Amino acid sequence: MAVVCRNLRAFAQKTSSLRCTPNFLRLYSQSKPAPPKLVTVDVDKAGVATVTLDRPPVNSLNTGLLEELGVAIKDLEANKTRGIILTSSSNSVFSAGLDILEMYEPKKQNLSLFWTTLQNTWLSLYRTSIPTVAAINGHAPAGGCLLALSCEYRVMVGPKFTIGLNETQLGIVAPQWFMICMKDAVGRRQAEMALTAGKMFSTQEALNIGLIDKMVSNKEEAIAEAQKFIAQFAKIPPLARRMTKESIRQEGIKYMEENAIDDLKAFMDLVVQPNIQKGLGMYLEAMKKSK
Numbered sequence: 001m002a003v004v005c006r007n008l009r010a011f012a013q014k015t016s017s018l019r020c021t022p023n024f025l026r027l028y029s030q031s032k033p034a035p036p037k038l039v040t041v042d043v044d045k046a047g048v049a050t051v052t053l054d055r056p057p058v059n060s061l062n063t064g065l066l067e068e069l070g071v072a073i074k075d076l077e078a079n080k081t082r083g084i085i086l087t088s089s090s091n092s093v094f095s096a097g098l099d100i101l102e103m104y105e106p107k108k109q110n111l112s113l114f115w116t117t118l119q120n121t122w123l124s125l126y127r128t129s130i131p132t133v134a135a136i137n138g139h140a141p142a143g144g145c146l147l148a149l150s151c152e153y154r155v156m157v158g159p160k161f162t163i164g165l166n167e168t169q170l171g172i173v174a175p176q177w178f179m180i181c182m183k184d185a186v187g188r189r190q191a192e193m194a195l196t197a198g199k200m201f202s203t204q205e206a207l208n209i210g211l212i213d214k215m216v217s218n219k220e221e222a223i224a225e226a227q228k229f230i231a232q233f234a235k236i237p238p239l240a241r242r243m244t245k246e247s248i249r250q251e252g253i254k255y256m257e258e259n260a261i262d263d264l265k266a267f268m269d270l271v272v273q274p275n276i277q278k279g280l281g282m283y284l285e286a287m288k289k290s291k
């Protein structure tokens with residue numbers, strides 16, 4: 001109750017004309033409660049934002065979470081944030097990748113919104129001029145790996161977690177822009193071997209091929225390393241940094257700018273195929289049974 005009251009008070013303080021009077025509290029508490037936030041943002045004294053994915057149990061990426069993440073990045077850009085550290089509220093999963101429930105027996109409109117939100121949020125993260133670091137404090141398969149790869153630097157808690165683009169193991173093909181991200185990090189040869197096998201890497205293996213940049217033993221260390229990485233840019237002229245990042249990431253940016261509609265169409269056509277739908281149903285069932 002104390003938490004609800006605190007939240008209500010914070011809400012009232014944010015609105016110009018409302019005061020946190022007992023009447024207001026009574027009225028407000030009778031209306032529908034706001035849905036919980038799926039992404040939280042904390043900006044420290046140095047102006048570095050920790051953006052935390054908070055969709056238990058596994059941070060699977062549904063439209064709502066992706067939308068909130070996209071908005072958070074835009075807000076942080078507008079506020080001239082010094083850095084973004086992307087992490088998870090879970091102790092064992094960074095993100096389980098795309099929410100399979102968004103793709104299983106979908107309504108056409110929802111499916112289209114889901115994929116375009118993914119495209120837009122990915123592009124926002126991939127091309128933002130703000131220095132970005134993934135503090136990977138748990139497993140990061142498929143779309144979870146994509147989020148981490150879209151950041152400039154990856155610090156991962158090890159040794160027991162895994163990361164990779166495992167799509168072929170699921171019988172699907174990672175979209176081209178997922179592949180570009182992997183090539184950015186590990187080079188074409190390692191990317192080809194990783195993607196064709198759908199390999200999930202242990203933290204040490206990921207470090208060995210450059211899929212992550214640093215292995216640490218807990219989340220606090222991951223955040224500290226992320227802060228250190230971001231701090232080095234204090235001395236770099238921001239315009240030069242921004243133009244360099246934009247230029248070096250040109251392949252991925254251009255790909256999405258020129259192919260977003262075709263990419264959406266390919267996704268929409270593929271997902272509704274009966275064999276894919278059957279596969280998704282079986283995969284969901286298998287996940288339940290493996291518990």
Ligand SMILES: CCCCCCCCCCCC/C=C/CC(=O)SCCNC(=O)CCNC(=O)[C@H](O)C(C)(C)COP(=O)(O)OP(=O)(O)OC[C@H]1O[C@@H](n2cnc3c(N)ncnc32)[C@H](O)[C@@H]1OP(=O)(O)O
Binds near residue numbers: 103142287
């Ligand atoms: C099958 C692929 C689908 C794509 C078909 C569409 C074709 C179009 C092609 C276009 C390309 C699409 C690109 C896709 C990229 C992706 O990201 S696909 C998602 C791939 N992700 C995974 O395969 C991860 C699956 N999850 C796990 O391996 C594990 O959950 C975990 C290691 C992350 C965590 O393990 P653990 O802590 O033991 O939790 P669980 O008990 O397994 O799970 C808890 C709970 O969450 C549900 N869940 C897990 N992952 C997802 C998910 N990705 N989406 C939705 N739900 C998920 C799981 O079922 C459990 O639910 P219940 O508690 O049983 O209800």
